[in-house]
Amino acid sequence: LSSEEEKKQFLESYDSSYFIKKLDEELEPYYQLQKSLMKQYLENHLNDFIHSLPYRCWNENAVVDFCARDLLELSKDTTFERDLYAFIGRQVEDETKHFLMLSRIYEKHTGNVVRPRDVKPFKAQEEVFAQLFMGGEAIKRAIARFASEGGAYYSALVTVEATRGKSGLLDEISRAYETITRDEFFHKKLGEFGLEKFARSGDHNEEIRSQVFEYAGKQFKMYLQIYGYNKDAVDVWNSCYGDKIRIGDLV
């Protein structure tokens, strides 16, 4: 089977457990916030979007690095799961492709090459990824994949909607994000699939649950730093999740 056929088969056959479904439902307001944050940014700053691309490239590269860490550890794991291993390999392929597509667009329109080491990330970007690069944190990475790929999916979806049918640079962005949207949906499902492994016994579920919201909060903060502070979005976040993790006034 080709990579695309394998993904399709997985998406058609996988159904997440009740615990995961419930968690995903609880993240729904966060997904809506991601959409509205991105929508507002694109409505007001569509022509500045290109300047955010190096930060997006930096994220794509950071995800590649943490997936690589997963692959290294999974192959030594006593509970080695072949499908998970292969699918994370597919994710690596996707994220390197995202990096390539976005950095090519950036280079074509600015003349500058994006190299991850030359990008100075926002503080929240470093906070999101720092602990994921460390060894022995497979559960943290499973939580992060679950909590972040859904947000990435919704913001990619909105990007396609805002740039579709336009010309030049925006058309290129639209086409790149069409591919990214499709891939992020697969990563979101992969996040659910990977987290099942740790939720199966039920012993860690409260811990998983609270870390999912904590991680989604960090992710949301990262988007606020890349796309600009949005008071309405922060207020909505705090009213939905403030009892779990509060986003401060000065992000």
Ligand SMILES: [Fe+2]
């Ligand atoms: Fe990506």
Ligand SMILES: [Fe+2]
């Ligand atoms: Fe992804």
